[in-house]
Amino acid sequence: MFALRGIAVSLTFFVLLYCCLSALVVVSWRWLRWLHAAEQSVADLLFLLRVLPLLAAVVLTFAFVVPSFQLLEPRSADEGMGTLALPLGAAALLLIALGSWRVITAQARTARMVARWLEGSSPLETGAETATLRSRPEAPPLMLVGMGTPRVIVSDSTVELLSRDELNIALKHEHAHVRSWDNFKKLGFRFSPFPGMGSLEAAWSQAAELAADDAAVSNANDAVDLAAALVKLSRLIPVETPVDAAPACTVGFVTGSISVRVARLLAWDETKRSRQLRIPHWLAIPPVVAAVFCAFVTYGPVLAVTHEMTEWLVR
Amino acid sequence: MTKSFSIFRSNSTPQLGPFEQQLLRDLWARGSATVRELLADGTIHQAYTTVMTTVDRLYKKGLLDRVAEGRAFRYTPRMSHEELQRGAALDGIRQWLGSGDTSSLPLSYLVEALSAHDAQLLDELQLLIERKRRQLKAGERNGRPPKTEEC
Secondary structure, eight states, rough: HHHOOOOOHHHHHHHHHHHHHHHHHHHHHGGGGGOOOHHHHHHHHHHHHHHHHHHHHHHHIIIHHEEEEEEEOOOOOOOOOOOTTTHHHHHHHHHHHHHHHHHHHHHHHHHHHHHHTTTTOEEEOOOOOSSEEEEOSSSSSSEOOOOSSSEEEEEHHHHHHSHHHHHHHHHHHHHHHHHHHHHHHHHHHSSSSSSOOHHHHHHHHHHHHHHHHHHHHSSSHHHHHHHHHHHHHTTOTTTTOOOSOOOOTTTEEOOOOOHHHHHHHHHHHHHHHSSSOOOOOOGGHHHHHHHHHHHHTTTTHHHHHHHHOOOOOOO | OHHHHHOOSSSSSSSOOOOHHHHHHHHHSSBOOOOHHHHHHHHHSSSSSHHHHHHHHHHHHHTTTEETTEEEEEEESEEEEEEHHHHHHHHHHHHHHTTTTOOOOOOOHHHHHHHHHHHHHHHHHHHHHHHHHHHHHHHHHSSSOOOOOOO
């Protein structure tokens, strides 16, 4: 009974924290549009915001709720579960089950579709680290699939339609997605569903595309080649089959607002690009260290407060 | 904006007359204003009472907020230009989708229109790319980088 109560309390705390933080992110993430930084930094921040509720809820639950219950709760079997803990604990289990289901179905669907696209495929020599496979004409024009062993699928139609330079720069764009782990990030989104997060995910997707464009392009000719590839491959995708219908564990080349991407590429300016604000990843270290230090210094009192809160939950 | 107001008529997005639209534009530009302030810069050639009645009508339509300021009211738009346009567009699309005898018919028109619009947009983008390519080639021939053009 003690263990069961501990699990129910931890799950209750987790789901409450997850929902509150997610709601906060849903209403506040648009403030980021005022940030004028390099697209990679914008994409990183949007991703961080998207996964923050899940990460924070897991970390805080395991760092404070579980130990506070273990250390401060008397091991008496008389205490009941409480009216709030049981339904909220069940809701947390449902949330975890839903997230897992979404991940499993997304992976299964991706595996099924990729297997179909790869029937009769042959390797395409590109000199890149990521394997590139030439696939049947009805496959998507250009797409990154797989996480453990990422592969880029290029359809026959794409190889025939694009010039050598256009194909090379389009492949560089997909390889930039591999380096950013964008496939893996998309799967993370599926594990943590919350109403209203769709617009944040769409904004991240657009920023990730622009960041991959930036990473692929190194001069004005590259930019024009990439824009040309984008327009040519857009014609291969009918409106009736939107690119968003692609499996969740893939990153398609023709994604996001095509006109915005093309306009941006045609206005490509190396000096402007180099002046853009880039937020280095090490900037995250000081706040994390400060938070760990604060938690270390105030651990005892915080555990006591957490325990009081959990007592209130099971009352 | 005029187009969206005249095309889309629904309960949730009110239809606006030309003078109401003008006052709303002035209020968006200023952020907030009293009737006297709206009349002060001389762009509105209407009587004080006409302006007062019109902003009162906009307030009753739910498009403005107001707070008392002395013996007058200070009016503030409740939504931005973009929000109002988005609301009008969504209302219009909803109304249009619900208008057909066969529910799938308007959707098929929409797909057809989008395909045509998509193809036209891609043609335009293709032209821009070709122009940029010619500029780059000309720049290379002349030995100087081409001027970057904002699209």
